[in-house]
Amino acid sequence: MALSPLVAAYDHLLIDLDGCVWVGDTPTPHAREALAELRNSGKKIAFVTNDSRLAPEEYVRKLWSMGLQASLEEIVTVGSAIQYVLAGREPRRPTYVIGSPAIFRHVSDAGQRIVNGTDRASRAEIVVVAGHDEFSFDELRTATQAVLNGAEMIAAGRDRTFPTTDGYWPGTGAIVAALEYATERVARSVGKPDVMLFETALDRLGPGRSLMVGDRLDADLAGAAAAGLDGAIVLTGVTTRAQAEAAEDPAPVAVADSLYALVTG
Numbered sequence: 001m002a003l004s005p006l007v008a009a010y011d012h013l014l015i016d017l018d019g020c021v022w023v024g025d026t027p028t029p030h031a032r033e034a035l036a037e038l039r040n041s042g043k044k045i046a047f048v049t050n051d052s053r054l055a056p057e058e059y060v061r062k063l064w065s066m067g068l069q070a071s072l073e074e075i076v077t078v079g080s081a082i083q084y085v086l087a088g089r090e091p092r093r094p095t096y097v098i099g100s101p102a103i104f105r106h107v108s109d110a111g112q113r114i115v116n117g118t119d120r121a122s123r124a125e126i127v128v129v130a131g132h133d134e135f136s137f138d139e140l141r142t143a144t145q146a147v148l149n150g151a152e153m154i155a156a157g158r159d160r161t162f163p164t165t166d167g168y169w170p171g172t173g174a175i176v177a178a179l180e181y182a183t184e185r186v187a188r189s190v191g192k193p194d195v196m197l198f199e200t201a202l203d204r205l206g207p208g209r210s211l212m213v214g215d216r217l218d219a220d221l222a223g224a225a226a227a228g229l230d231g232a233i234v235l236t237g238v239t240t241r242a243q244a245e246a247a248e249d250p251a252p253v254a255v256a257d258s259l260y261a262l263v264t265g
Contacts (some may be wrong), residue, residue, distance in 0.1 A: 003041050006232075006254050009048025011208030013038060014201050014229070015077075016192075017049045017059070018238020019215030020259050021036070024165035028236040030046050030260035035068055037263055046201035048076045050157035050191040050219060052130035052172060055102035057082065076201045078156045078191040079106040082128060084200075085154060085190055086110035089126070094148050098139045098175065099130035099156070122146050129179060129187060130156035131172035140178055147183040157191025159219055163237050186240045192216075193223030202227070213259060215239055217247050225250035232257050 015021060021031050038045060047059065047070065054062065056075040063070040083106040086095070091111035097104050103196070107114055107128055115121050122145035122159035129143065147153055159171035176187050188194055192214075202210060212229045214220020215237025232254040233244040246256040256262035 002265075003037060003043075003263060006213065007038075007043070007263050008041070009209070010043070010211040010230075012044045012046070012202075012205040013212040014046045014048045014198065014205075014210060014212045014224075015257075015259070016212075016216070016237075016250050017047055017208035018051050018162045020213055020234050021047070021063075021068065022063065022066065023163045023236060025062075025066075026165055027068065028234075028260070029258050030247040031258075032067050034258075035262040039069070045070075046074055046076050046205055046207050048192070048197050048201050048212075050078050050159050050172065050197075051162065052078050052082075052103050052156040052191075053100040053132055058102065073124055073204060076197055076204070077102075078130070078197065079103055079192075081190040081196045081200065082106050082130070082154060082156060083110045084196070085188075086112050086126070086128075093126055094120050094124045095126040095128060095129075096124035096143055096151070097128045098132070098135065098143055099128060100132040103128065103130045103132070103156070123149050124151050126154050127151045127179075128156075129153060129172065129176050131170070131175055135175060140175070140182070143179055144182045144251040147179065148187050153179065153183075153185060153187035155187040155189045155191070157219065158189050159191070160214065161238060163247070168238065192219035194225065195227045198223060198229065211253070213262060217243065221247065221250055221252055232256065232262055234262055 211225035
């Protein structure tokens with residue numbers, strides 16, 4: 001097995017997880033061989049994800065459980081980006097959180113005071129919005145009240161959906177859209193296509209030419225272009241070949257059936 005000429009021209013690869021490396025709990029075809037070939041060829045890898053449901057160490061465990069090697073330093077999550085942004089705010093600001101336990105931990109580690117379940121929730125000064133499996137109307141109601149009372153909205157991304165083994169599930173973007181519609185306010189998004197995740201990954205990877213590999217035109221391809229990177233699209237996620245080949249400004253440098261097909265040509 002050898003790298004494709006396209007991939008061989010890059011020093012580093014930034015790779016999305018959902019829709020590229022796995023779909024739900026199932027690896028994409030020959031993902032293990034693709035990643036192994038990248039490592040054998042000396043390519044450095046960063047896994048860059050808008051999925052806010054897991055902490056970085058949980059992503060490492062999930063990758064290893066599928067036979068896919070990864071280190072903690074290679075995982076760049078939107079939760080880490082949220083923590084970075086909140087750490088720049090005045091500490092101990094009352095914060096209402098919609099998200100998984102991993103997001104609660106990131107908010108707490110940033111030094112903010114979580115007010116979920118208290119009488120201060122609807123008067124929080126910051127509302128953090130990230131998709132999670134137990135999302136409820138009560139959360140939407142409380143967040144709406146807080147934002148209408150003046151809270152700043154920080155969102156984990158605007159992905160409408162993400163692929164699973166039983167079809168598409170609504171992503172963080174669906175929750176953000178509901179909250180923005182209810183409040184007529186606009187959230188700050190720190191996930192892809194915001195450049196923060198890409199810049200964090202590039203800082204870890206070091207000097208060299210980098211390629212972003214994703215399955216979404218809006219988050220992965222547009223975000224890569226905003227960060228000054230080339231982007232490739234694989235078709236194991238949400239984008240069809242027709243959509244990928246019709247994309248312009250930016251256009252992908254490659255469209256492949258899978259990560260494996262992209263890596264090996």
